[in-house]
Amino acid sequence: MTLLALADVTKSFGGVTAVGGLSFTVRPRHVVGLMGPNGAGKTTIINLISGLLHPDAGTIRLGGQPVTRARPHEIAGGGLARTYQNVRLISGMTALEQVIVGSYLRRGTSLLASILHLPAARAAARATRADAMDLLARVGMADRADTLAETLSYGEQRRIEIARALASQPKLLLLDEPTAGMNAAESAEIGRLVHALRDDGLTVLMVEHNMRLVADFCEHVVVMNFGRKIAEGPPAACIADPAVQEAYFGKQRDAQRHRA
């Protein structure tokens, strides 16, 4: 039983092989961590899954359906939502509006009804708004609903982005470094949110550098380096894996040895 399956996925940019023959699967209602040093190809994987990039070779399946060549909005329609490594909120919109856009897929009214402001469309809009408020509350941003999102702090923007991704009620959520730039307490907050979401039935694939967080909140980890998988399994075992240690700390050790 898998929700997401990558098989031999390869992607190169010019001469750089960002992802080379990567395979892994994600089971439903699991929190899976994707780790790897800078430039390992993690964001490329996220872009490939969400359809912004297409693999040169290999297949990607979402819920059993092949989505290798599908366009991003089709994949989103299939139950995928994501956030970005460098937050990408929509300029000029309030926090609440960001989340409302995120619920585009669940708009529930026809275009004409919406333009003519028919009672049904108004009711749907009210419901969307209420749901969006709930989501903002869930990420702890309810009091900022009417603030222009670009004026908020980085951490706050990240949380709004998560709320926006949740607004489409996805089956699979991709988080690209959701805790970057957050302190330990805020990071743990995100971890708890991810757990709560999983308990509600969501599946999460998250890119995360923070090993504490990965160890505490992920059930399964995939570690990559130079576009290839170097370890996979339970967090503790992966982090202890010599190959992973080498990938993350090898350079530092080399440097220390040089200095010594």
Next chain:
Amino acid sequence: MELFFAQLLNGCALGALYGLFGIGFGLVFATMGILNAAQGAYASWAAIVAMYAIDLLGLPFPVAVLVGILAGGMVAVLVDQIGFEPLRRFGPGLHQAAMLGALITSIAFWIMLESAAGFATGQQSLAFPPGSYPAAVFHAGPMMLPAMQAITLAGLVVVGGGMHWINTRTRFGAAMRAVGWDPVAAGLGGVNARVIVIATAFLSGGISGFAGILSGISTANVSASLGQGLMLKGFAAVVVGGYDDIRGTAIAGLALGVLEVFCAQYLSSSWRDGFAYALLLGFLMLRPRGLFGSAGFTRA
């Protein structure tokens, strides 16, 4: 047959003007992402200044041409620094808001420069004084090559080749592209972004100005609207050739010129612009990245 060769030459000379102008136009578009509506005015002004340099100052032809090119370049720098520089604070040059803003300010400059050019020419169509430019005709078998056509063709080869060289072989070329993509990052990387931008603008204005001067001589028409005709066809050359491709622009310009002359000669003179623009549209549909352009690319 003689007519055919003569027309082929006419077409090439006309096309060389389009190609030259297009290289100037494409330069700012490719490096800075600016669709510059004022580019035609650079050509008009260069031609007007060169003409007055001969007419009023009595400068010799080559010097007058240089003065005209300088004028074209300086007008371009002026437009860039007043009209585009304030908009660069939006961030990378290819951002939609910045692109739109630059388009509007370039329209403003187009209106102003063309109107001012109207005053400079007394709202008339003037011409370079006869005898002030080389008028010899070279004979090569059945073919005759007027000196101005030779200069125009040579100009395209020299400018096109030179720009291609600058672009691919020099640090300045790399810097121009870097600044175009992200002036902030380029500034941090040790390139003085502002200097590069000014130099790019100057080059672009000078090249389009050169095309304007040559066009003013060959059509015996120096007026405020000189640039507009060049602009429309030069623009077509840029699109057909691929805006970031100098070789493509030069070849496309030549092709458009030949096409135009032959259509007028053998088909229908009123549709001749139509053929050029239809070709343009065809290219956009079939090869949207230009003659030598690679297939589509995605930006995530």
Next chain:
Amino acid sequence: MMDIVEDLWAAYASTLGFAMVNAFFALATYATLSAGILSFGAVTFGAAGGFLGAQMVLHSTVPLPLIFLAAGLAGAVVSLLVAMIFLRLESHWMALASLALVLITRVVVLNTPDLTGGVNGLSIPQPLPLEWLAGLLVVTVGAFYALDRSWYGIAARAVREDTSVATCMGIDPRRIQLIAMGISGFVGGLGGVMMALMLQFVSPDTFFIHVAFTMIAGVVLGGSHHWFGPVLGAAVFTALPTVMQAFIPEMQDIGNGAALLLIMIFLPRGLLDPRAMRLRRARK
């Protein structure tokens, strides 16, 4: 007192009329711009509506409202055909392509004299009642307001600001942009017939590059992020030459250009900017 009002009206009625006609073109341009397409196509759609409308007035007894409808539909048909080609292009190329379209339009208009009157154009012996013009503009502006509030408006904003983010939220940008082109075509076609009737004359020059540039300038000036911006911008842009004419007649164009330049540099997001309004409100 009444006399003064009447004199003023006589002097400025046509300026007002043209301001409203230009508002249609500005709205047509805004329709595409607000979905992230920089397009000069409204000129072409205007030509379709303008020449069709002129021919209908000249050669049929169809009542005006139906002529307006036909002109709008003609614009929409042309725009959807154009959209099928253009929407495959990347945004920079799309802008260039639409400029090429304007050039091609002129060649086609010049070379189909049976339909367009060729170089000489067509004279139309029917004035445009201003109340019709005003009425239709109000309805159109109302429609833009409603669109802005609708799902379409929200999705279009997302597509415009960040297309790849929008697609990842399930928004199909092509669909949104196709709708935008359709709206632009209809409103542009309407603008075209209004322009024709207002001038009582159409020629290849009626729909050429200067129209394209002035209307895009109008939109940006008024505010390209607000449904009322284009109307405001068109008004300013129509009145500006009249004002300049009154003060500095011989330098009119230079004055226009300078005004446009100053506005762009100091108010790059236009006179009406919802984002700035929100920021101001937030600061209070």
